Amino acid sequence: MRVNEKNILVLASNSPRRRQLLALGNWDFIVKVADIDETQLAGETPKEYVLRLAQEKALAVKDKASAENIIIGSDTTVVLDDAILGKPVDEKEAERMLKQLRGRTHQVYTGLVVYRKRDGKTLTELSVTDVPMRDYSDDEIRAYIKTGDPMDKAGAYAIQHPDFQPVHSMQGCYASVMGLPMCHLLRALKKFDVTPAADVPAACQSLLDYDCRVSSAILRGEQI
DSSP: OOOOTTSOEEEOOOOHHHHHHHGGGTOOEEEOOOOOOOOOOTTOOHHHHHHHHHHHHHHHTGGGSOTTOEEEEEEEEEEETTEEEOOOSSHHHHHHHHHHHTTSEEEEEEEEEEEETTTOOEEEEEEEEEEEBOOOOHHHHHHHHHTTGGGGSGGGOOTTOTTTOOBOOOOSOHHHHHTOOHHHHHHHHHTTTOOOSSOHHHHHHHHHTOOOSSHHHHHTTOOO
16 A cells, blocks of 8 residues: 555654655655664674664654654664774764775664554564775865764765765665665565555665665565
């Protein structure tokens, strides 16, 4: 069934990137900002961390939702050598993170939680993507930091930044690195009998100018 006024989607995020991606499905949706503590718990793995925060975001806005709303919570983090790189607290930390990532492959973990308020039905998805960074220069780092773009990004970078373009090449889910793995979301919403009004994989690849090699496997149910 299509989403209507009774079961409209709620995106528990203020991220413009997630809003842009969710719009690819031509669903009606509203945004409710989730304000939660994103501190990593002692002993928490990256998988546990992103899935917990995604769920906390979804539940944080449920009191603002109607009974038939389906709430989407998502959280993304950068992981290097099994350590989480969160959002930099200042420019110095942003520079340190970018130098750590330079010329190396790290992982981006995105946890996704889809929650229906009327019955509490909850589905979770996890996307893990290898991201190989190019060998950018110190001057490029400093110029990028001056734009202010790294300061609200996990790992201090945005994969889609048109000037910095930090990533060398990749084969995984580009949308997941941006914050909302759309094919994972599609297969979760299908279990709620919610379908898109557009060809989301095609629209996603067109928007991102990216030839995705994993969308078919994800939609088949493989863990990617």
